[in-house]
Amino acid sequence: MAQWNRSGYFRSSVSRDVNPDLEAERRTASFSVERLTAVLDGGADNTRTRRAMEAVIHRDPVFSREKQYFQSQNERYEAAVRKAVRLKEKMLQRGWTENRPETKYFYRALGGDVAFNVHRVFKNSILALGTDEQIAKWIPLAEKYHIIGTYAQTELGHGTFLRGLETTATFDTSTQEFTLNTPRISAMKWWPGDLGRSATHAVVFAQLYVKGECYGLHPFIVQIRSLRDHLPAPGVTVGDIGPKMNFEHIDNGYLMLQSVTIPRENMLGRFSQVLPDGTYMKRGSDKINYLTMIVTRVEMLWVEVIPALQKACTIAVRYSVVRRQSKLNPGEAEAKILDYQTQQQKLLPLLATAYALHFMNAYVNKFYSKGYTEIREGNFDSLPELHALTSGLKAIITDYCTAGAEVCLRACGGHGYSALSGLPFLYTKVAASCTYEGDNTVLFLQTARYLVKCLAAVHAGQPTPPSVAYLSLTNSRKCWVRTEADLLKPDIYAEAYRRRASRLLSTAAAKLQALIQSGAEEYVAWNRCTVQLVQAAKAHCQYIIVKNFIDTVEKLTNEAEIQKIMKHLCDLFALHGIFSNTGDFLHDGYISGDQMDLVTASYLDLLAVIRSDAVPLVDAFDFTDENLNSALGSYDGHVYQRLYEWAQKSPTNQQVSQAYESYLKPLFQGALSKL
Amino acid sequence: MAQWNRSGYFRSSVSRDVNPDLEAERRTASFSVERLTAVLDGGADNTRTRRAMEAVIHRDPVFSREKQYFQSQNERYEAAVRKAVRLKEKMLQRGWTENRPETKYFYRALGGDVAFNVHRVFKNSILALGTDEQIAKWIPLAEKYHIIGTYAQTELGHGTFLRGLETTATFDTSTQEFTLNTPRISAMKWWPGDLGRSATHAVVFAQLYVKGECYGLHPFIVQIRSLRDHLPAPGVTVGDIGPKMNFEHIDNGYLMLQSVTIPRENMLGRFSQVLPDGTYMKRGSDKINYLTMIVTRVEMLWVEVIPALQKACTIAVRYSVVRRQSKLNPGEAEAKILDYQTQQQKLLPLLATAYALHFMNAYVNKFYSKGYTEIREGNFDSLPELHALTSGLKAIITDYCTAGAEVCLRACGGHGYSALSGLPFLYTKVAASCTYEGDNTVLFLQTARYLVKCLAAVHAGQPTPPSVAYLSLTNSRKCWVRTEADLLKPDIYAEAYRRRASRLLSTAAAKLQALIQSGAEEYVAWNRCTVQLVQAAKAHCQYIIVKNFIDTVEKLTNEAEIQKIMKHLCDLFALHGIFSNTGDFLHDGYISGDQMDLVTASYLDLLAVIRSDAVPLVDAFDFTDENLNSALGSYDGHVYQRLYEWAQKSPTNQQVSQAYESYLKPLFQGALSKL
DSSP: OGGGOOSSOSOSSSOSSOOHHHHHHHHTOSSOHHHHHHHHHTSHHHHHHHHHHHHHHHHOGGGOOTTGGGOOHHHHHHHHHHHHHHHHHHHHHHTOOTTSTTHHHHHHHHTTOOSOHHHHHHHHHHHHHSOHHHHHHHHHHHHTTSSOEEEEOOBTTBSSOGGGOOOEEEEETTTTEEEEEOOSGGGSEEOOTTTTTTOSEEEEEEEEEETTEEEEEEEEEEEOBOTTTOOBOTTEEEEEOOOBSSOTTSOOEEEEESSEEEEGGGBOOSSEEEOTTSOEEEOSOOTTHHHHHHHHHHHHIIIIIHHHHHHHHHHHHHHHHHOBOSOSSTTSOOOBGGGSHHHHHHHHHHHHHHHHHHHHHHHHHHHHHHHHHHHHTTOOTTHHHHHHHHHHHHHHHHHHHHHHHHHHHHHTHHHHHBGGGSHHHHHHHHHGGGTTTSOHHHHHHHHHHHHHHHHHHHHTTOOOOGGGGGGGSOOOSSOOOOSTGGGGOHHHHHHHHHHHHHHHHHHHHHHHHHHHHTTOOHHHHHHHHHHHHHHHHHHHHHHHHHHHHHHHHHTOTTOHHHHHHHHHHHHHHHHHHHHTTHHHHHTTSSSOHHHHHHHHHHHHHHHHHHHTTHHHHHHTTOOOHHHHOOTTTOTTOOHHHHHHHHHHTSHHHHSOOHHIIIIIHHHHHHHHTTO | OGGGOOSSOSOSSSOSSOOHHHHHHHHTOSSOHHHHHHHHHTSHHHHHHHHHHHHHHHHOGGGOOTTGGGOOHHHHHHHHHHHHHHHHHHHHHHTOOTTSTTHHHHHHHHTTOOSOHHHHHHHHHHHHHSOHHHHHHHHHHHHTTSSOEEEEOOBTTBSSOGGGOOOEEEEETTTTEEEEEOOSGGGSEEOOTTTTTTOSEEEEEEEEEETTEEEEEEEEEEEOBOTTTOOBOTTEEEEEOOOBSSOTTSOOEEEEESSEEEEGGGBOOSSEEEOTTSOEEEOSOOTTHHHHHHHHHHHHIIIIIHHHHHHHHHHHHHHHHHOBOSOSSTTSOOOBGGGSHHHHHHHHHHHHHHHHHHHHHHHHHHHHHHHHHHHHTTOOTTHHHHHHHHHHHHHHHHHHHHHHHHHHHHHTHHHHHBGGGSHHHHHHHHHGGGTTTSOHHHHHHHHHHHHHHHHHHHHTTOOOOGGGGGGGSOOOSSOOOOSTGGGGOHHHHHHHHHHHHHHHHHHHHHHHHHHHHTTOOHHHHHHHHHHHHHHHHHHHHHHHHHHHHHHHHHHOTTOHHHHHHHHHHHHHHHHHHHHTTHHHHHTTSSSOHHHHHHHHHHHHHHHHHHHTTHHHHHHTTOOOHHHHOOTTTOTTOOHHHHHHHHHHTSHHHHSOOHHIIIIIHHHHHHHHTTO
16 A cells, blocks of 8 residues: 555656556657657757756746645735746846747746736836837836736726727816726726736726817826835725636736826827827827737737647646546456547547647747738738737637637546646636637637628739638639548648638628628628628638648658658648538538548548557647646656645645534434444 | 615615616516416426525525635535535425425525535435345434435546446455455545545445455445544545535545455345355346436436526526627617627527426436336336436536536626636536536447447337337438428428438448448447447437427417417527538538528527527526526626625635735835835
């Protein structure tokens, strides 16, 4: 018994003895895991840098996540502040900055539970919207955490529709001050992170009124708490919005302003100002604002969203080769659950998706960097395409990763539901990404609106941007697939996806047109097409992702073994997408029922192919045990021991409950005489 | 300001002033909500009884769920024990018993957070598996909570595959005792509810060994904690398995046995016994054991699962007519979000599903009661059909309700993600139902195995049970739908579902047969067909649910208005299912692409029809505010006020955090001289 009951044993990142069932999976890898990791990192140098930074973080006990699953909301908040302050120290010590590519490495190592992310948005908004004087005054203070800021935009009654925000800022020429007010409960600022218990300042968005006239939404710097004693400033009501499904380490807050005055200089003035006499001045285009939104969406994908799916896959795949359950062959030992086709069907397409999204993200970052430079130079030509692309991809990628994390959780049976598996944490956290930085349905519709415009341009013979150029291609009527092997040709499935995206868009656009021509008002017509427009936008994004996966695989010519397994994953991703949406492809007879049977067969065969490399494929994501923080997913596969060790640390085993003394003890007296 | 800042205002179940946006929805109901509630309750008398019981529960502050979202795992456990003990008092006072139909009313009123559910399983297992003497000894003690029992079956390494359980019970003729052992870590009992911190006794399943021979799994009553001081009995290691995604009110536990001895009489002996000389005796059939499993699955659907979806729909639908966001018509006020087609598409099919499942559940209960009586009388003929039906329905209903609760959560934007919406609680709790009482994939495959047998019987010209009789019908080749109106004929869509279920089963069975004939071993062939077999089982269940909805609507002839709206819901449920699985219907050309366009049009038109009755339809579920425990879903629709009032009660606003004093205060000093 003592043999498996060792303590102090489980926290080492790589144990010397690996569960033999897991080790066996690694011995038969068809490719070098280390080289694939380098491919994912964009080079072995990056891998080295990343690991070095991760080691720094993991060595420091302040950053430990050991107690995370046992902490209350209060404890998680306190730990997150402690980590943020420590991280700032580390960054100063080591010369790490937020603007270098390595940023992502320390956020990756931290696993996300760190405070003051919205403080960064506060800073960025001053940098983007402030005058040079404002930047010079506020940024150094914010840099050193001498003040903590938040970005107070969303209100209790308004998230998506910014023009509807109700907070007011009224200028008084006699005092040279703005007076800010929350006119009714729906106008309370609600949700801003770092607001509930930390922030001393906020960039508050409010409707600007001067001399009775409304000039629309503008940003103002407002001090909300004293720097001496942290009490709310006069007229300010501020607090925490309470428990959430996750993100309890963040003090999302509420803010109510009652006649709070700020000096004229506190309106962020790069694009508009109010002069002392009350004259309103607008200067330049504030289109650059879109860029802030785009950069946040691009960043969140690699900081929080895609890693969540990759971690969930790592945990579920490793567990699925350690867990044995039932006998596949009556004469043999119980089978690894990953040997069941139904388990493969749950996890392996997700593994393919995790790779597809990683590569998609790499592309978007390149595309974004190029666009960013142009836009900073005042050339806004690429802005609509960049906005449409990042909107749709944010929506589809967060959808994929949320659904995927949930499948991983459920695929681990009861143990997946234990917080100690790490999966409830991953799922409940990534689920929020479908809403923050833009509700996914709203974002898909933004992409759809852009696509409808592009289609009109195609019909008018006008040129279209690269990502939608495919809309002008002519469509063949039938897919010519005859064998399963044909289906493994990227041209074949790319064309099927392209055609489907094109058809769904045309159908939705035609319906829209027909409704308008039959006399419906445009907004009514648009609303009546939105279900189909969302479908079209999704199909567009899926085509982009498939196409990008194909292109990525083609470029891996120097890595034959890796290219081979990535080609399999690309095939699996594409065929799984067809298998899961057969109707879209069968609808107009482009693919026939018989051909669809080939898709099914080919897809199921691929599962078995990927199966044998499943563990090496998740190993290549190269998450440390600290990073996964999962009793089921650790590198050494000692699942049951870890569950037992970790459970013993739970407060439910450390704290005495009054339940026994108060309620049970008196009852048990009744049995004493009888047993 | 003070006008909306009243406290002590929000806890009344029905406020006098209802949000006008919500009230307007109720004024235009096409039917009587009260009469529909009576239909759902199975008669107005039941409604009265239910409301009276709910009032008793809600009046007692012990049962209050006001603090639930702010409680730690320890606090939730303690509250659940307190409630269980109080409930027992109430039952004794009022003469409520667990065996009467009213049971469901008090469980409904409690909202589920009550301890000692597995204690009930402990009792039931003694009743089913114990001898009369054992029943006489243990049941009275358990009834009065003089002992608390648990049902210790699942082990760390074994859930699904019971034969693989590793705990041993070895009989020693010299001492007349069984010695129980946990031979290795994977054999620890893990997950049983009420075990971690409460139970004094357990029914432990262990492999029985007598004189070196193994007789397989048997149940034993084992005392695990002292009745005097609640300390673990000698040789017993017991504790709590720690935090979970939800169910933190339950002390799911672990149990390790090291040479724990119990008297011979403690083996539950209705179906097998060990005589003093070590002779093993088996008597009668223990097929009746299946009945315990079936009854638990049937019960959980109405106790926990279907109400979760109904509550989630109530919250999301009410919120969606109170929340206004963006302008649908540029000239008008912001629109209620339920007026957006995309929001309707999320919520209204779920509303239809909630009704479909309610009616399905009513049917299953009737079917089950009939079968139960026959089986108790020793006639096991209906057992396979009952088992297959309840397995598949448990799986599909928990799938529907879990996915549905998640959609409701996401459909409420950021506020849905707040614990105060009640939706995270509903989702994280119902999600567990996909795993407990049988993993859904495993259950679908059990149904599929039964269906494959039935199909073989059909081919052999043998008779089939009623629920699968449809497999012997011949299939028409084409659907004859020509207009949207045709699609609203139940015969039409029922036939489409029937045909699809039949085709998917035939395809999977044919593949299975072909693989076996080509020389594959049966278990290999079965595994290679499981993805398609699961599809077939799902299609079967969906057909059964659609058919039952149609039958239910037909019988509502005395309630013309209710019949009309239920018919719309039935149409919506059926057409949404086709719209979401178009490929299954297009595959063999039974429905053409053009016909599918009619399905889409008809489905989208129905959304607008149901929209106008959406609020009355959720009102008819008749959940009290206490029951919903949601700041977004209360009857009066004062959403924003409640969010604000409730947030103020959060411990994050009541407890001082060290974060400011320890980490922030020193930093803020740096700004004092500069601001």
